[in-house]
Amino acid sequence: MTSEQLFERAKQLMPGGVNSPVRAFRSVGGAPFFVKAARGARLVTADDRELIDFVCTWGPAIHGHNHPRIREAIARALESGTSFGTPNPYEVEMAELIVEFFPSIQKVRMCNSGTEATMSAIRLARGFTRRDKIVKFAGCYHGHSDSLLIKAGSGALTHGHPDSAGVPASFAQETIVLPYNDRAALDAAFAANPGQIACVILEPYCGNVGFIMPDEGYLAYVREITAKHGTVLIFDEVMTGFRIARGGVQEREKIVPDLTCLGKIIGGGLPVGAFGGRTDIMDHLAPLGPVYQAGTLSGNPLAMAAGIASLRLLKEENPYERLDRLGRQLRDVVLAAARAKGISVQVPQCGSMFSIFFTPTPVRDYATALTGDAALFGRFFHACLKDGVYLAPSAYEAGFLSTAHEGADIDRACAVLSSAIGQL
């Protein structure tokens, strides 16, 4: 069955024909392709096209798709069963690896998605501080729980609903939304809400409004002001954890948050989330403390086995310099092609994460991300896709590279990106 036929069937059965909105291609136009297999840097569509993939399943596939070591680990675990609903040995090894890679994490709780991780971390911060208000930043996306779907990035922004319908105004009142990279706004929020802010949550490098990095010293300032006010600092490293560096942005920037949310890579492509941090905060979780959080599939043996294999590979290969080289190669090609064509473009990039914004304005927050020409991005996206390169189907999502892109695939992809800009 072709992608077109599958999409026709899917639209009858699922809202928009998809199970996650950005996949519907609505912001770039056209219809999505369906994927029947993936290996290395490539996706194989239902129409038997091979595409070089810069979405990497939105982050997890840092070793490329369907890596043999991860596949073998899942197959081995499968021999013993799919779910036990009891503690299992994999959970302990996973926790040891997380704590080893992220020194700010003294204790960790596994869950099933990034959304669960951020939702639970916020509840924990509220329970720990006995305060209600939270601070988030415009354009940061932390999954789809109610308090966080306010000026949210990712699919919410892509489809024009950064403040989702269905979130009660009374919930939204507890969420203070500030511009990212703006110290004065943070000062003002703390001054206006003394002793009331339970936590500040942010993607330390934003990955859901496109990829955006902080100004020099900004994260250190966020750390300083939260510590001063007894507010829990939560780093959402669901995308950046194990990707920007082994220990995430916090390792690269040398910042110690109180809590960290993880996901994606720690599941090796299976559904997983986790949150962890200071022991005195984490011990407020049930069964030790009064903050409730639970999950039948939490610590699932297959997901743990896949994640452990992925983290062990990172430990053995330490691929971060290689990934940064690939990221810079891609960035430089786009910048050169845009210069030659006389098109203004910004390409923020760090290691294996990047974005392409068609704007003359340096992108440092939600407002400047919106200066990007989304229609031009749509044309660029389709020019790339036509020639076999798949970028995220939204001007407000990051791109991801994997170690499998090294070699012929990155060279081919760079040629395609350059030619696509030439066609604009």
Ligand code: HOZ
């Ligand atoms: N919200 C996800 C990335 N920011 C998209 C997930 C998906 O569609 O798979």
